[in-house]
Amino acid sequence: MKQGVIIHMDSDPVRFTPxxxxxxxxxxxxxxxxxxxxxxxxxxxxxxxEILRHCDQYSFQGKALDPVVNSEGWEKLxxxxxxxxxxxxxxxx
Numbered sequence: 001m002k003q004g005v006i007i008h009m010d011s012d013p014v015r016f017t018p019x020x021x022x023x024x025x026x027x028x029x030x031x032x033x034x035x036x037x038x039x040x041x042x043x044x045x046x047x048x049x050e051i052l053r054h055c056d057q058y059s060f061q062g063k064a065l066d067p068v069v070n071s072e073g074w075e076k077l078x079x080x081x082x083x084x085x086x087x088x089x090x091x092x093x
Contacts, residue, residue, distance in 0.1 A: 017058050021068040024055065024077065031081045032088065041067065044080055051076055 012030040015023040028037035054073020057065035069077055
């Protein structure tokens, strides 16, 4: 079985499946600098359920299933995360 890839963004690991899908929770944690990515992911799924068409579940290293997103979904997710980053910056100002 092919192993996925882990890329470190600063000190945060971002996991990728062997076929290039990215861990949604890792991406949210890294982009938003947020230690609770599940809350953001839950909010995105509620507000933008169409994102789920690009998602699947994957077990990294035989552990629990994590949501992963393909490249098209990542482009959409990235645009949505910009809003969360901007909101966090406004609230910290």
